[in-house]
Amino acid sequence: MTETVKDPIRPTDDEARALACGLIAGARFAALGVTDPETGFPAVTRIALGSGPEGGIWTLVSGLSAHSRALRADPRASLLVGEPGPKGDPLTHPRLSLQVMAEPLAPGDPRRAAARARWLADHPKAKLYIDLPDFFFVAFRPVSGALNGGFGRAFRLTPEDLA
């Protein structure tokens, strides 16, 4: 086997950065990975995804959910974005795995009103639950990214690559 096969990571270029940022911008939802505080197992659930009032990667979650309890115990998380279409090999569809720190918006945070307006503009159906007392916003701060642009097209990304 050649060295190229053993290390499938390519040097990050502008095309990879643009693909990663496009996957984030186009994501209405994501697979969220957290660590289950009771068992230590990873736990993957689906969450809504959107932007905060000044961009970034945000979600709106219920405090009653298992993932929000897990994030209170350990804010280290992962997000997978980039959904395959109904046809073709789903493993050839580009996707981005992010390692992120979850930063919940505290009650009374002055950004709440702008975040609410931005979220409802992008997720109109959220009006059914956005004002329930257990729902709150979380901002995800990227730590690193792994972009898979299809077979043999893998890249590592820094927070700067994703800004």
Add this chain to the structure above:
Amino acid sequence: MTETVKDPIRPTDDEARALACGLIAGARFAALGVTDPETGFPAVTRIALGSGPEGGIWTLVSGLSAHSRALRADPRASLLVGEPGPKGDPLTHPRLSLQVMAEPLAPGDPRRAAARARWLADHPKAKLYIDLPDFFFVAFRPVSGALNGGFGRAFRLTPEDLA
């Protein structure tokens, strides 16, 4: 707030079991959650999903991938199955989060030939890489499941519920 709102988990019934088993049977791929052995962060990636020669939940992965290195260090994993369609609120679409133990098929395992035939029947495009020396099968043994059948329809499932 009433007790019903504080504990949104419903008693598991046959309808929930059938929905969960249908989500597994229909999944061509899944979001896999592992623990990154270098950072301790959760890491979510996309993998192919299928059945083994006698059923169950199997994948075919490359030993060069970050998730297979992570599973060698810690076999505790999570799978998310149940993909939203292109329309509607993706958070109302049923999905299943599993906690699983990853059990790789050892080289020379007598089940390999039957697993290979079953996999190619379900994933014909895998013929491009199934015989590469770094690819191997992994069986996932369910430990527990969390089914979300849409807003307010949450269930906990045991391995027996999923058999």
